[in-house]
Amino acid sequence: MTKSLGNIRRTFAPWNDPASRPYIAFENVTKRFGDFTAVDDLTLHVYEREFFSLLGASGCGKTTLLRMLAGFEEPTAGDILLEGRSLKGVPPHRRPVNMMFQSYALFPHMTVEQNIAFGLRQEGMARGAVDQRVADMLKLVKLGEFGKRKPHQLSGGQRQRVALARAIAKRPKLLILDEPLGALDKKLREETQFELMDLQQELGLTFMIVTHDQEEAMTMSDRIAVMDSGRILQIGTPAEIYEAPSSRFVADFVGSVNMLEGTVETVSGEMTEISGKDGLAIRVTGESGAGAGDKVWLAIRPEKIRVSRNRPENGANAAEGEVWDVGYLGDMTLFNVRLDTGAIVKASVMNSRREVEDPIGHEDRIWVSFAPDAGILLTR
Template sequence: MNGSPNSGSGCNFAPWSDPKEKPLIRFDAVTKKFGDFVAIDNLNLKIYEREFFALLGPSGCGKTTLMRMLAGFEQPTMGSIMMRQQHLTDIPPHRRPVNMMFQSYALFPHMSVEQNIAFGLKQEKRPKAEIKDRVEEMIALVQLQAFAKRKPHQLSGGQRQRVALARSLAKKPKLLLLDEPLGALDRKLREQTQFELMTIQEKLGTTFVIVTHDQEEAMTVASRIALMDQGKLVQVSTPREIYETPNSRYVADFLGDVNIIGGHILGPDDKEDDIVQLAWHEDYAPLRIRLPQPVSFPEKGTERWVAVRPEKVRITKEYPTDTHNILKGKVLDIAYTGNISTYHVETEDGQIIKSQEANLEHLHRRAITWDDEVYVHWRAGGCVLLER
């Protein structure tokens, strides 16, 4: 995240936390059915001006249907969609202050870059001078001045993507919808383009809503993420919150890699009043989890789960003395991905725990390797207690 007004970390941009702030878009009890199939199920959501908002989830979760309703290509079966104080359902797609950038880009192959960008403005019969100025502004924004006369087939994938973005923004929409906009790009170009999108969105202040199944993309560009499953919102939070404090096993497992251990609540720790103990195996010490403030202890005996990210799990050959959550095991596998190594450790009770470490030096010889007996351990504040 880059710390811009649209990023979810290290900044003051958080209109959703201000009760006085009015949302730009509001979904009120929206349901969308296709025959007997419920694509969107009684959904409530607020999106604020200047947000870079991500709709994230697996195929079939309803995120594209939600975007199509914003664009006007689908209508809610029940409920309402508001933009400020206006019902969007009463406005046909071509009259909405909304534009959409498709995954395929949908550029006109016989038109040049500048003609593609000017197309929507000409359809609205804007003055020629205004069209010329706006096209030049958009071409400069996406840094394609040297390619203004070229046709789409003479451009790279990344350049075509920028033309499509410029065309979508030319009419100054209040809301821009991006449907898997970077899916056709290779990984390195996609990562570069993500930051370009963020810079452009910040410069213009236009509200962006992006549909993606790529969790890294959503985490990089979004001010907030709405994670969806089976037509429902599972969690709506900033990237940092949704990663560090997921509200369910589904969220924890969908966003990034995670270790999840189930058990039953024993009660508070004897020495620290913000730590709860979880009994997970009769032969091992209970796990300790630090609870967020204000502390609310679950009832003794209730079923709960601990989620801990692999990067928060340390792995050592020696028994650690400065932490509580300690499991003994054997290295089953090691995944080397360049910048990090992921150790798969099988504990004595058969659990597979993953631990990640940064590769800070060249790995001529690993300190820990396959079949080594090791300890995996993490601090009470490095894990999260989940209710479901």
């Protein structure tokens, strides 16, 4: 049986092929604004037809990185290559790159058709060709009947699609998207994520997107780069970032996580026994590089924690406690359990049935447990 970290969105993975040549290469790129370093000696490779996300909190340098790629900023040091050619000195309008801004930046006095056609007319494309391209773009983003409307007559989702149509009308090789779904409500944002994925694969373009929304990056991306303070902390597929974070920062930033601190007691093969800081005895499997006496953290996601009223038959990684808080989200229920050791453990349980026998409630005494391979051991 083949094992994988999570389900695979598509088999596309040129980064695993040593013969693959990066489509975009940031080589030791640094960007300073006075005394402030926005991007710090960063190296990053992105491949053709990849949907790549830069994920990080506000001010981490992700938008600055994309503005340098688009030509709106110049690196203080290092170089940016597109198809192996340096972009130094190439102005924005000479780069085969288009950027879609968070605000959409639509012209309010122009119709939808005129907004989409603007860049094409600026390039001197023949009128008949412009009309045909605009019609193709409207059909692609499913706005064929809205061509004569102006932006204020559209919903937020429709304006987002007009901005997208305008960005791809010039058929750039690379499309850069800066928080493109930030202005949409949750339900529309979820729908639009899948529309963007389908559109990107249909057009065969390379997408680079900036977002601070972890769920958005996890849904759409082939790979994600987690950034902090101008540096990349980890690059990987959504499953790798979520299931195998390289540090406590990444584990905590992407999704919800329990972080159990302790000291390694013994290591025997792939089995590591840990004395938890809160008195919890922990046994985990997997390579960590930690040795006896080392301080470690076990990162374990709430959905990997089992809850039960009775003590599990296998007593390993089990502790009793009291339900401190209960959150019902419809598809799942969240529990905050205060263990007798004083630690708080978060657990989530899928609500697979409409009716629940003997439901667990606030202040109930329960057991929490997890399998030895349910979490990942971190040393930093």
